Amino acid sequence: MYSTQIPVKIVRSWPWIAIIASILVIAFTPLPLKASQPVARTVRVEARSFEFSPSVIHVEQGQQVTIELIATDVVHGIYVDGYGHEIIANPGQTATLTFIADKSGSFRLRCSVTCGALHPFMIGKLNVGVNLLFYRAIGLSVLAGLAGFMLFRPRNEQ
Amino acid sequence: MGLILGLFATVVGARWLDRHKVIEIHARMPENGGWTPADLSVKVGQPLRLRLVSDDVTHGFAVGQTAWEALDLYPGKPVETTLIFDRPGKYVFYCTRWCGINHWRMRGVIEVYGDASTMQNSDTTTPESPLYRRLAIDLDAPHDAFVIPESQPIARKNIALNVRLPAKYLLRDYYLATAPSSAWQSLREEPSLASLSDQQIWHLVASLWRRQTSQNELKEGEKLYRTNCAACHGETGAGDGVMARWLAASAATEAPDAEHSQPSNQHTPGETVIIGHSTVVPTDFTNPHTMLGASPALLQGKIIRGGMGTGMPYWGPIFTEEQTWALVAYLWTFQFDYSQVETNE
Amino acid sequence: MQQLKLMRIELTRYSIIRSLMLSRWPQFILTSLALTGFLLAILTGWFGTPVGSRNFSIIFVWIAWWAILMLIAVPFFGRGWCSICPIPAPGEWLQRGALLQPNGKGGLSLGKRWPNKFRNIWLQNGAFLLVALFSIIVLTQPRFTAVVLTAFLSIAVATSLIFERRAFCRYLCPVGGFIGLYSQLAPIELRVKDAAICASHKTKDCYNGNLRGYGCPWQVFPGGLTKNTHCGLCMECLRTCTEDNILVQTRPFAQDLILPGGRRLDEAYKAFIMLGSALVYMSVLLGPWGSLKSAAYQIGSAPWFAYVAAFLVFVLAVVPGLFSVAVLIGRRLAGLRYNARRSVINFAYALIPLGLAAWIAFSLSFVFANLTYLAPALSDPFGWGWDLIGAAGVGWSPLFTETVPLMQIAILTIGLFGSISIVRRIAAEGVSKTAALYQSIPISLFCVGATILILTLLIA
Ligand code: SF4
Numbered sequence: 001m002y003s004t005q006i007p008v009k010i011v012r013s014w015p016w017i018a019i020i021a022s023i024l025v026i027a028f029t030p031l032p033l034k035a036s037q038p039v040a041r042t043v044r045v046e047a048r049s050f051e052f053s054p055s056v057i058h059v060e061q062g063q064q065v066t067i068e069l070i071a072t073d074v075v076h077g078i079y080v081d082g083y084g085h086e087i088i089a090n091p092g093q094t095a096t097l098t099f100i101a102d103k104s105g106s107f108r109l110r111c112s113v114t115c116g117a118l119h120p121f122m123i124g125k126l127n128v129g130v131n132l133l134f135y136r137a138i139g140l141s142v143l144a145g146l147a148g149f150m151l152f153r154p155r156n157e158q
Numbered sequence: 159m160g161l162i163l164g165l166f167a168t169v170v171g172a173r174w175l176d177r178h179k180v181i182e183i184h185a186r187m188p189e190n191g192g193w194t195p196a197d198l199s200v201k202v203g204q205p206l207r208l209r210l211v212s213d214d215v216t217h218g219f220a221v222g223q224t225a226w227e228a229l230d231l232y233p234g235k236p237v238e239t240t241l242i243f244d245r246p247g248k249y250v251f252y253c254t255r256w257c258g259i260n261h262w263r264m265r266g267v268i269e270v271y272g273d274a275s276t277m278q279n280s281d282t283t284t285p286e287s288p289l290y291r292r293l294a295i296d297l298d299a300p301h302d303a304f305v306i307p308e309s310q311p312i313a314r315k316n317i318a319l320n321v322r323l324p325a326k327y328l329l330r331d332y333y334l335a336t337a338p339s340s341a342w343q344s345l346r347e348e349p350s351l352a353s354l355s356d357q358q359i360w361h362l363v364a365s366l367w368r369r370q371t372s373q374n375e376l377k378e379g380e381k382l383y384r385t386n387c388a389a390c391h392g393e394t395g396a397g398d399g400v401m402a403r404w405l406a407a408s409a410a411t412e413a414p415d416a417e418h419s420q421p422s423n424q425h426t427p428g429e430t431v432i433i434g435h436s437t438v439v440p441t442d443f444t445n446p447h448t449m450l451g452a453s454p455a456l457l458q459g460k461i462i463r464g465g466m467g468t469g470m471p472y473w474g475p476i477f478t479e480e481q482t483w484a485l486v487a488y489l490w491t492f493q494f495d496y497s498q499v500e501t502n503e
Numbered sequence: 504m505q506q507l508k509l510m511r512i513e514l515t516r517y518s519i520i521r522s523l524m525l526s527r528w529p530q531f532i533l534t535s536l537a538l539t540g541f542l543l544a545i546l547t548g549w550f551g552t553p554v555g556s557r558n559f560s561i562i563f564v565w566i567a568w569w570a571i572l573m574l575i576a577v578p579f580f581g582r583g584w585c586s587i588c589p590i591p592a593p594g595e596w597l598q599r600g601a602l603l604q605p606n607g608k609g610g611l612s613l614g615k616r617w618p619n620k621f622r623n624i625w626l627q628n629g630a631f632l633l634v635a636l637f638s639i640i641v642l643t644q645p646r647f648t649a650v651v652l653t654a655f656l657s658i659a660v661a662t663s664l665i666f667e668r669r670a671f672c673r674y675l676c677p678v679g680g681f682i683g684l685y686s687q688l689a690p691i692e693l694r695v696k697d698a699a700i701c702a703s704h705k706t707k708d709c710y711n712g713n714l715r716g717y718g719c720p721w722q723v724f725p726g727g728l729t730k731n732t733h734c735g736l737c738m739e740c741l742r743t744c745t746e747d748n749i750l751v752q753t754r755p756f757a758q759d760l761i762l763p764g765g766r767r768l769d770e771a772y773k774a775f776i777m778l779g780s781a782l783v784y785m786s787v788l789l790g791p792w793g794s795l796k797s798a799a800y801q802i803g804s805a806p807w808f809a810y811v812a813a814f815l816v817f818v819l820a821v822v823p824g825l826f827s828v829a830v831l832i833g834r835r836l837a838g839l840r841y842n843a844r845r846s847v848i849n850f851a852y853a854l855i856p857l858g859l860a861a862w863i864a865f866s867l868s869f870v871f872a873n874l875t876y877l878a879p880a881l882s883d884p885f886g887w888g889w890d891l892i893g894a895a896g897v898g899w900s901p902l903f904t905e906t907v908p909l910m911q912i913a914i915l916t917i918g919l920f921g922s923i924s925i926v927r928r929i930a931a932e933g934v935s936k937t938a939a940l941y942q943s944i945p946i947s948l949f950c951v952g953a954t955i956l957i958l959t960l961l962i963a
């Protein structure tokens with residue numbers, strides 16, 4: 001009634017070529033982003049157990065970003081995923097981190113100093129420019145869904 | 159399984175024996191118990207072996223009035239240290255890394271007792287009472303300056319050479335006991351300075367104040383201020399530190415409501431956090447009205463005695479005399495511009 | 504069965520693999536090692552430092568074990584973990600009165616039959632939710648991990664002593680519940696070679712046991728096995744079968760999900776609960792919302808009760824509700840009239856691949872971010888200042904922070920592909936091609952929506 005093998009003839013048909021081509025396109029096209037003028041940007045981030053505020057920071061790609069970390073209860077830190085930068089702040093002693101946000105995407109900010117039970121889940125986000133990866137991921141998964149939808153369509157053959 | 163249990167028994171046994179030699183002190187946020195144990199005693203000259211470990215957040219360990227380096231206590235990472243006291247007395251050990259609004263309450267006592275001979279010694283070396291007591295200053299009386307400068311006074315090097323200044327203004331004791339506004343008043347009345355403008359007299363006051371300290375002392379004061387005071391009084395001295403919100407909140411409401419009594423997520427639910435019953439907003443050191451009416455002795459007194467329930471800790475058992483004076487010297491930088499002296503000192 | 508020859512390799516045909524499976528030693532050794540780890544975790548949990556990241560219990564259970572379970576064992580070996588799980592082991596040893604081979608004397612158990620009323624996985628669903636509601640504390644505080652492990656172990660022993668076979672694993676264990684659900688995806692299965700032989704076999708040694716092995720501990724009759732869900736891969740039937748009628752073989756993924764029969768409401772709900780709680784965990788633990796974390800953490804407080812209510816409503820009503828709406832829209836579009844409840848149950852099985860993908864993606868996030876805690880936890884399991892392997896000083900640094908999102912995207916893509924494939928297969932059961940197409944569309948869109956939501960939580 002339906003086939004679980006992947007007969008060669010299906011793969012040959014045009015929708016498959018289209019899907020595979022789109023997968024490649026979505027996954028690998030280098031999209032040239034407009035090189036924005038790197039204007040310096042300073043963000044004041046307050047840390048308390050177990051959150052950063054603001055918890056999500058948006059910056060432009062290529063911008064020089066300064067994070068001022070203010071610990072409001074106990075010692076906290078920030079580790080920036082993807083960039084690997086780290087700073088630690090004591091209450092009363094603001095720590096600053098300056099770097100060029102040259103990679104675009106969404107990067108988690110993690111507290112880097114054990115600050116109580118939920119410390120491993122004290123997480124914020126640094127969003128730099130356009131999160132291409134996210135859009136690629138949506139495109140890819142929708143295509144994969146489409147592929148599943150087509151590959152396993154009921155067939156009338158016996 | 160039996161093997162594991164046996165192994166465990168040995169391990170626990172070994173630890174138990176070890177405990178007789180080493181005292182294990184757990185550090186927790188004050189709401190959750192502070193130091194446990196918080197009372198220790200040891201004989202003069204005998205080693206006090208400690209294993210210190212934090213059970214929640216970053217803490218630090220130091221003994222007041224001593225020169226021992228503070229130890230950082232990171233959660234779950236025990237640190238060992240051995241202390242030997244050469245003088246009897248009550249020593250206060252305290253947390254050196256901010257661990258919440260009640261951080262300063264995280265203190266314990268080491269009772270160091272001596273044998274008969276050292277006891278007698280100790281009686282003869284009682285420290286003199288602090289200057290504010292000897293001068294009979296009422297720390298709680300208002301101390302508003304009756305005159306303030308138009309703009310920030312600037313200290314200049316060698317200013318005393320340009321003007322003929324009676325010698326008493328250069329004395330240490332004069333500085334310690336005098337509020338800047340009083341000094342300004344006396345200087346204004348000096349006939350030899352009649353040619354100076356009011357603001358120039360203020361510059362002169364700033365210069366005299368600067369003469370009583372040194373670059374090194376200011377550095378030391380700044381370090382102490384940043385680690386101990388800035389969390390409440392603010393990094394710029396404006397009284398707006400990160401902890402100030404809790405003090406202000408509890409000052410506004412006599413009985414702190416649920417939200418205000420829980421400044422952190424660390425403690426177990428249902429527990430109340432004591433901040434203080436009559437806490438006040440931390441002093442703004444950039445405010446000339448209050449600062450210029452205060453003498454160094456008064457400021458030192460407040461540091462030593464604390465705010466008696468206002469939320470200001472008492473630093474008497476912690477800071478040495480030199481440290482308190484360094485801190486006071488640094489506080490004047492929120493009023494006076496010392497930068498011109500520092501660049502060519 | 505003949506049409507499914509693809510990817511099928513009969514492992515029991517290879518004498519080395521077969522003898523490893525027949526021998527009791529490999530399992531016994533692995534179980535003992537795992538038991539040692541769990542007992543140590545209980546001890547460190549009770550007596551070690553309360554700082555989770557420096558305590559062996561938290562790191563061993565929630566980083567090491569969880570990673571092995573979710574990233575390797577469940578996706579590739581289904582219930583493989585159950586065959587070496589230490590939790591039921593002490594109880595089973597007592598119940599059998601033997602550590603290895605049956606000694607013919609019998610053990611300590613009262614051997615009661617499990618009540619018929621509870622012969623389903625509703626208790627497991629409940630147990631999972633119960634642990635889930637406290638999970639933020641269990642996940643981060645050694646004492647609570649110790650409480651949970653101690654409770655598991657003692658309930659497992661008690662259950663073995665009162666009831667016959669592995670009643671704990673089959674009906675109570677919250678972990679066993681979802682391993683069973685996801686084992687239907689595994690590319691490995693244990694089956695009989697020829698059901699006809701079983702039908703005519705009088706003694707049914709596989710179920711009743713003999714001197715070579717125990718009767719199926721999981722209360723499964725191998726002759727009727729069609730799905731992996733309740734087979735613990737303990738290999739007893741391979742040992743006991745007198746007719747050499749048992750085989751273990753590889754197979755394509757997700758084969759059990761396309762079998763039309765045997766779909767049940769309790770398992771459908773398990774699928775909803777797992778997908779729903781993965782979403783909740785991603786939001787609470789990995790999201791940037793601090794108030795959500797405190798609400799989940801402050802057990803007994805008003806925000807916690809709100810969190811509990813929201814959690815339960817989301818998992819038990821919102822997810823199944825939205826999914827049912829999708830199924831019913833499809834049913835209307837397709838003009839089908841069959842039992843609506845039955846079709847919701849059937850299609851719920853299509854959420855299994857996506858659900859497992861979501862759990863893997865979620866686990867990838869925190870496992871690699873915290874993997875470096877493993878070294879000091881092994882060196883200083885109690886946080887007492889030991890340094891057994893000289894790694895107590897190793898600091899924390901998150902690993903693969905740039906690769907993890909790529910892995911998550913890959914696994915979610917595969918999961919969505921799997922789920923939609925299963926939707927199509929289930930939709931085709933006994934209806935016309937066109938009806939199947941219309942029926943599939945809204946459910947597939949539901950799966951796409953869920954995937955986008957997960958991607959948003961994890962990588963946006
Ligand atoms: S013992 Fe073997 S042949 Fe007999 S019923 Fe069980 S699996 Fe089938």
Ligand code: SF4
Binds near residue numbers: 737739740741
């Ligand atoms: S069917 Fe066989 S392998 Fe599966 S649980 Fe039962 S006895 Fe064990």
Ligand SMILES: [Cu+2]
Binds near residue numbers: 049076077111112119
């Ligand atoms: Cu933190």
